[in-house]
Amino acid sequence: MTRRAPRPGREELEAARDKLVPDVAAEGLRVLFCGINPGLMSAATGHHFARPGNRFWPVLHASGFTPRLLRPDEERELLTYGLGITNVVERASAQAGELSAEEYREGGRQLARKVARLRPKWLAVVGVTAYRTAFGERAAQIGPQERMIGGARVWVLPNPSGLNAHWTPTAMAEEFSRLRKAALAQEAAEPEQGG
Template sequence: MTGFTPRELEAARDRVVPDVAASGLSVLFCGINPGLMSAAAGHHFARPGNRFWPVLHRSGFTPRQLKPSEQEELLSYGLGITNVVARASARADELTEEEFREGGRLLTERVERLRPRWLAVVGITAYRTAFGERKALIGPQERMIGDTRVWALPNPSGLNAHWTAESMAEEFARLRVAAGVPDRRTEDA
């Protein structure tokens, strides 16, 4: 995934990475927005330093660590990926509060249509801004979208030094248990 030139990465600015989603998922994971590398690759969480894929496996959601290019396999496990804000940027701090609020509105519509059992927003600041819940903490939220429960997870970006891969995997595993998803690490990969 690292074979992109600076020009190719810049050309990916404002692109949209299509959702990996279907109706009735167990968990719909929701990133903040695609980074330039993800947009250039066309896959979610594609930057090599991003810990989403390793943490997803370590928490038991997948039987092996998937590559970003294998993201469609998530559907077979009842999982999906979307974003709060669709457009790609170099950094999340390039997004405006208005974009986050509009993203929260559009995400709510998407969740109402797809009806996953859980929406898991990876990034507490993105969750707080998108839904106007300034004091929200990591973990299950009181908010529901229709019948969908909401969980705020730590941001898996390598820049998030407050969380180790292991502590993130523990939080993701708490969600997995609450969602009734079996520990797939024991399955043959």
């Protein structure tokens, strides 16, 4: 039985401010999920989407991306499914509202370079406001985008934060599932690139 580390306390969370959480990434992924920025719980634990109440992991499973519900500390298992995680802005904060528009824009530029280097098939940005600000796409909506970033197709997903009351877990899972089906269809349509 795997023992989970105790939850960080208030002082540990505050000490995590501005820390970085390493990407879960590799070259040629099917989908690279991109959060807004790490929250303090993620920075304190070193794992993405670690705050209790964040719906990323349950929605990822409910949409069929993972065969079982993963915990944040199992995030590296995503690589075996051709999935990864990064962020628009790397530094941790208590709330995304603490980030400036310039941080988003600079994060967007850095993300485009990272995507060009890693070459995932899809970049899935979880948070339409973050996508709009980072890439100057004011009219962007949830769903597939016409724009490509770093050679990857782009899909904007709803923010899985428990604070996002506009989206139920079921509706969120349906949108994640739409992306999963599009990624599978793209793979089926592309002949293997041999070497």
